[in-house]
Amino acid sequence: MPKTNTNEANTFTTSRRLPFPASAIYSAFARAEQLATWWGPAGFINHFELFEFTAGGRWHFVMQGPDGQQYPNQSFFAELEANRKIVIRHDCAPFFTLTVELTPLEADTVLRWQQVFDDADIAQAVRHIVEPANEQNLDRLMQLLSAAGG
16 A cells, blocks of 8 residues: 655655566666656656666656646656666756665565655645655556566
């Protein structure tokens, strides 16, 4: 079951125990064709313009909402540890750092997703969007991994 809480005014954290190996989860981030299918809230689609899955590599894409609204995004991969950790720096407004940690637990993996905004006021202003959107993101990841057989 998802667990979401706000540790600080600028931080949103959620975690899930997923019935997949860490390598499958990490791969769903590392492969642009997979990531494009599940990244973002329900109903959103992605158009990747640049995807360099290496430490320091750039990631530019446009998310398109169900209403057709376009949301340009620019990020870079600040840290990558295969099958263990992914740190993404969103370096356009709103500025934040997303850290995804993968911890094996028996045959499963615990995924911890922590999003830290640079500005607490902005974080609180978008809380009503971010908290459900992060859960939807993980729901979509689960759907992809389930369909792929893990």
